[in-house]
Amino acid sequence: MTVASKETLGFKTEVKQLLHLMIHSLYSNKEIFLRELISNASDACDKLRFEALQNDALFEGQSELAVHIDFDADARTITIEDNGIGMNRDDVINHLGTIAKSGTAEFLSKLSGDQKKDSQLIGQFGVGFYSAFIVADKVTVETRRAGEAADTGVRWESAGEGEFSIESIDKADRGTRITLHLKAEESEFADSWRLRSLIKKYSDHIAIPVFLPQEAGEGEDGETKQMPEAVNQAKALWTRSKSELKDEDYQEFYKHISHDWTDPLLWMHNRVEGKLDYTSLLYIPAKAPFDLWNRDKSRGLKLYVQRVFIMDDAEQFLPLYLRFVKGVLDSNDLSLNVSREILQQDKQVETLRSALVKRVLDSLEKLARDDSDKYQSFWEEFGEVMKEGPAEDFANKEKIAALFRFATSKSEGEKQIVSLDDYVARMREGQKKIYYITADSHAAASGSPHIEYFNKKGVEVLLLTDRVDEWMVGHLSEFKGKHFQDITKGELDLDDLADEAEKAQQKELEETHKQLVERMQNVLVEVNTVRVSSRLTDSPACMVVGQFDMGGHMRRLLEAAGQKMPEAEVTMEINPTHPLIARLDQEQDEDRFSELAELIYAQALLAEGSQLKKPAEYVARLNKLLLDLMK
Ligand SMILES: Nc1ncnc2c1ncn2[C@@H]1O[C@H](COP(=O)(O)OP(=O)(O)OP(=O)(O)O)[C@@H](O)[C@H]1O
Secondary structure, eight states: OEEEEEEEEEEHHHHHHHHHHHHHHHHGGHHHHHHHHHHHHHHHHHHHHHHEEEEEEGGTTTTOOOEEEEEEETTTEEEEEEOSSOOHHHHHHHHHOOOOTTTTTHHHHHHHHHHHHHHHHHHHOOOGGGGHHEEEEEEEEEEOOOSSSSSGGGEEESSSEEEEEEEOEEESSSSSEEEEEEGGGGGGOOHHHEEEEEHHHHHOOOSSSSOOOHHHHHHTTTSEEEEEOOOOOOOOOOGGOOOGHHHHHHHHHHHHHOOOSSSSSEEEEEEEEESSSSEEEEEEEEEOOOOOOOOOOOOOOEEEEEEEEEEEEEEGSSSSSGOEEEEEEEESOOOOOHHHHHHHHHHHHHHHHHHHHHHHHHHHHHHHHHHHHHHHHHHHHHHHHHHHHHHGGGHHHHHTTOOHHHHHTTTSSSSSBBBBBHHTTTOOOOSSSEEEEEESSSSHTTTGGGGGHHHHOOOOOEEETTTHHHHHEEEEEEEEEEEEEEETTEEEEEEEEOOOOHHHHHHHHHHHHHHHHHHHHOTTOOSSSSEEEOSSSSEEEEEBBBBSOOOHHHHHHHHHTTTOOOOOOEEEEEOTTTTTHHHHHHOOOHHHHHHHHHHHHHHHHHHHHHHHSSSHHHHHHHHHHHHHHHO
């Protein structure tokens, strides 16, 4: 064996952090190292089979792919060997010295130092190869890329601290052999029974056989001979029939493909024959990944064609608003040499996508019907993403909207629990619209002056406080023929809600306060229109946005994001039945009138969550008034 150019390299900082964290937070879950390493070995075999479609020579005459596991209790070692794609020197440095995952820095910044919380997070991040260091104090990787010369083999070795060494070796067989030098206290893993049960538990669903030596009686020379024996079923899980699969099988397979280690919330396993011929196994995770909002995050399904692995993260089969769905699609229609570019143009992809979207939406609908607690937990994790749906998937917008849940003026607390169907069923007689308000917080929405009239009338209002809400409602515009109406916009059309006496009273109030409105209009230079309100009962005044203008909440969000917004029409409504407004109407001193009017205007701005342009002026005015009171 030639040994050349041994060098020692430092791990990238993020690897050091991850290793430290893993060793310290995962000790109660040690055994997952085997799942991770077998998972990588199986992926490596998948990749080889895929590349060999174009270049048969990569098999080097050996196309039976397998993982062999062995152990030596005396030496305290376990080896995991595959004859998959293998790695060359650059691959090894890139893959086993860094973490080539987008969002790594973000992930690390989220860690709290609390081991329990962090181990949850790290589970969502995916531990992968480095999990070997949970049980080993030294790891040796010997590997050679398929199709390359025997002397391009590489040995990588590390104690999982700051650095690793790398050297060239001869390796006759392609693929990767990983040797774990177990820590003294982890010697229990170097045991046939233990390994066998772990492989059964974690790797039964892997499509390639995983071998373990088996005591098989006397050999010719009288010694006990160990014959390797396949321990797992070695059949891709999704090709097996539903009836022979247990929940645990589905759960383990989910962990294999997703690298999430929390059990999934839901799965859908379907075989379709006919115009389209495919099998899909889709999962909805129980927990949102830490990087759900990271735009560069990889997403999509694992794509197989006739059981041959083609690619990870095939994005074309699901829309963005379902980016949290994980799973496998195995098509018998697509060609084996399909590429990402081809997928983008292929008409069948569109058809498959519609079918998969329908399947996910139908399953969620069923979950909401059958198990509202479970559905609620789904909504809390992924509701905000689902709200992107109406804009992205026009054809399904009504179906998607039926899955939405909201907090309303009638529901308890901040929880989003009311469906649009519930809302519509509870609509008051004569009510034609679905009323909503958007605000920065639940408290701001539920305490808004705009809602007073609706509370009085017993009309439910959706309280929308997620960032996407205003945009979402804009795309949705109606549900089951009922239009959405922002209660802070335009003149409140009370035709549906008010009775005759109320309408007459409103008219009268407008008539009798014409002069007051005019006076206020003259002193409030920032306000374009003052008018008598039909929506206020307890507050003296509120700000109103034009029916077709952008809502105040959205405007504030965009302004906070640095966008220059055009000046909007400023309309204020006053409530003449409020004692403050009545008092204002009586005020003869023009200066005091102006001061009071400014104060009422500033309060209306504050109540809707706006910032005052001159807060100091407001404070001075208020203090002056307080002092007058104390005289
Ligand atoms: N047995 C193997 N054969 C070939 N390449 C491997 C093997 N094990 C690991 N690798 C390479 O090392 C990379 C890093 O492995 P690691 O398990 O850390 O992450 P991953 O599998 O990419 O991601 P994750 O497991 O978190 O989804 C892999 O993507 C692969 O390229």
